[in-house]
Amino acid sequence: MIRNLFFYIREAFFSTKKNGIISLATIVCLTATLIIVGIFLIISLNINIFIANLESQLIAVAYLTDDLSQDEIEKLVQNTGGLEGVKGVDYVSKEEALQRLKEDLTEHKEILAGIQENPLPSSLEITVYDSNYLEEASYQISQFKGIEEVNYGGQLTKNLLIVFEFIRKAGLGIILVLLFVSILIMFAVIKISVHSRQEEIEIMALVGATNWFIRWPFIIEGFFKGLISSLLAFAVLGKAYQYFSGQAKEIIPFISINLEVDFALRIGIILLFLGIFIGVFGSMLSLRRISYEKL
Amino acid sequence: MIRMFHVFKTFPNKVSALWDISIHIKKGEFVFLIGPTGAGKTTFLKLIYRGILPSKGQVIVDGVNLSRLKQSYVPFLRREIGVVFQDFKLLYDRNVFENVAFSLRVTGVKNAIIKKEVNEILNIIGLSHKKNTNPHLLSGGEQQKLCIARAVVSRPLILLTDEPTGNLDPDTSWEIMKLLFKINIWGTTVIMASHDKLMVDRAQKRVIRLEQGRLVSDTMKGVYSKE
Numbered sequence: 001m002i003r004n005l006f007f008y009i010r011e012a013f014f015s016t017k018k019n020g021i022i023s024l025a026t027i028v029c030l031t032a033t034l035i036i037v038g039i040f041l042i043i044s045l046n047i048n049i050f051i052a053n054l055e056s057q058l059i060a061v062a063y064l065t066d067d068l069s070q071d072e073i074e075k076l077v078q079n080t081g082g083l084e085g086v087k088g089v090d091y092v093s094k095e096e097a098l099q100r101l102k103e104d105l106t107e108h109k110e111i112l113a114g115i116q117e118n119p120l121p122s123s124l125e126i127t128v129y130d131s132n133y134l135e136e137a138s139y140q141i142s143q144f145k146g147i148e149e150v151n152y153g154g155q156l157t158k159n160l161l162i163v164f165e166f167i168r169k170a171g172l173g174i175i176l177v178l179l180f181v182s183i184l185i186m187f188a189v190i191k192i193s194v195h196s197r198q199e200e201i202e203i204m205a206l207v208g209a210t211n212w213f214i215r216w217p218f219i220i221e222g223f224f225k226g227l228i229s230s231l232l233a234f235a236v237l238g239k240a241y242q243y244f245s246g247q248a249k250e251i252i253p254f255i256s257i258n259l260e261v262d263f264a265l266r267i268g269i270i271l272l273f274l275g276i277f278i279g280v281f282g283s284m285l286s287l288r289r290i291s292y293e294k295l
Numbered sequence: 296m297i298r299m300f301h302v303f304k305t306f307p308n309k310v311s312a313l314w315d316i317s318i319h320i321k322k323g324e325f326v327f328l329i330g331p332t333g334a335g336k337t338t339f340l341k342l343i344y345r346g347i348l349p350s351k352g353q354v355i356v357d358g359v360n361l362s363r364l365k366q367s368y369v370p371f372l373r374r375e376i377g378v379v380f381q382d383f384k385l386l387y388d389r390n391v392f393e394n395v396a397f398s399l400r401v402t403g404v405k406n407a408i409i410k411k412e413v414n415e416i417l418n419i420i421g422l423s424h425k426k427n428t429n430p431h432l433l434s435g436g437e438q439q440k441l442c443i444a445r446a447v448v449s450r451p452l453i454l455l456t457d458e459p460t461g462n463l464d465p466d467t468s469w470e471i472m473k474l475l476f477k478i479n480i481w482g483t484t485v486i487m488a489s490h491d492k493l494m495v496d497r498a499q500k501r502v503i504r505l506e507q508g509r510l511v512s513d514t515m516k517g518v519y520s521k522e
Binding site for chain 1: 371477
């Protein structure tokens with residue numbers, strides 16, 4: 001098996017060298033495609049992170065009427081907690097609310113100076129498992145006795161989520177199209193390589209090489225082309241990402257752009273798998289229709 | 296070694312290449328397959344190495360019915376059959392040694408054995424002094440010898456040659472013939488499709504004549520000309 005492996009690898013390199021220009025063209029095409037795929041990956045992963053952040057911050061706030069007893073408040077917390085999709089309920093008392101306001105307004109203390117009585121209502125802060133639950137839960141809570149009003153992120157957040165979801169889906173669509181295109185490229189190129197070695201394949205079949213023995217060198221060729229292309233694409237993307245994310249942070253500071261090592265690693269691994277998958281799958285596809293037996 | 300029972304071969308374009316061929320070739324025989332161009336000689340050879348399947352009838356090689364042979368076993372049949380073509384089918388991007396070694400490499404033989412076997416066969420064929428030469432620098436006769444070396448290095452049971460002397464001068468042709476006789480003496484069954492009247496008459500071997508896909512004569516110690 002090892003002996004065969006050496007043979008396959010040697011044949012693969014032999015063929016790559018023999019079809020130098022075509023091999024170069026394949027690697028360039030594949031690298032370019034992977035870079036574009038990578039760009040969309042980075043965008044959609046960043047959006048995922050952004051959405052996750054946003055969603056974790058989404059809460060509904062239910063303001064309570066001032067006339068509730070401690071028992072009634074506890075019952076409300078219990079009822080709210082039992083609703084579908086509700087993750088947690090925090091009770092915020094009038095005093096706590098005022099305290100928070102004071103903290104928020106440290107620079108404008110004069111606003112609060114004239115206030116004698118605490119005007120703030122006590123409230124329940126409700127977190128949900130998924131932002132989709134927010135609307136329904138808010139409605140249910142507003143029906144409880146002792147609730148004055150329920151506020152949640154509202155239409156703006158909802159719209160924002162819809163836009164991001166659209167971008168994410170469009171990005172995924174573009175990635176799939178590019179993937180298909182790059183498999184076709186690989187398919188065509190390996191086909192050329194196969195044709196240029198038709199005679200060799202015939203001879204192999206004639207002297208009793210099994211079909212898989214004939215296929216392996218081409219598959220390995222595809223594998224290495226995919227590997228090289230994905231490494232190149234990763235290097236280019238890495239440099240470009242470093243540069244542009246720095247710039248982007250200055251322009252739109254509120255968007256959290258991810259620059260961490262494990263994020264880069266994730267992109268790298270995805271690109272690596274994609275490159276190798278395209279290379280190998282393209283090769284297999286173009287080898288499928290060779291007739292080894294008919295000579 | 297090779298039996299054909301009422302073999303018919305019709306190609307998809309309705310051309311009938313072989314018509315009701317029944318034949319028995321024994322182990323170790325040397326057989327000439329003669330007839331004009333288009334008589335079905337190449338088709339006959341292809342049926343033996345299972346390049347094609349018969350439209351009707353049975354082809355049995357070394358006890359195996361080729362119509363019933365699974366696709367995945369075809370490579371193993373081919374390892375028992377050496378084939379030499381008129382147009383050589385050599386790999387011109389490799390040297391002489393590698394061309395011969397190729398047929399052992401693809402069957403997974405160990406390097407040390409490949410080296411020994413290839414050198415041995417090149418010695419017998421008379422090409423060992425050119426083992427590092429590229430085939431396109433060889434003469435026609437040498438290229439044909441190289442093809443024979445490649446076909447027999449794995450010591451097949453059967454050697455099929457399709458007009459191996461077709462493009463060669465009489466002296467070189469006779470050299471090739473002597474080589475084939477030598478291989479035959481080792482015990483290999485040799486079938487040689489040929490136009491070469493001179494060689495056939497001189498060799499005094501079994502002659503099978505095909506005409507328009509039909510077997511018209513089969514004579515021991517035959518000659519090329521019609522009797």
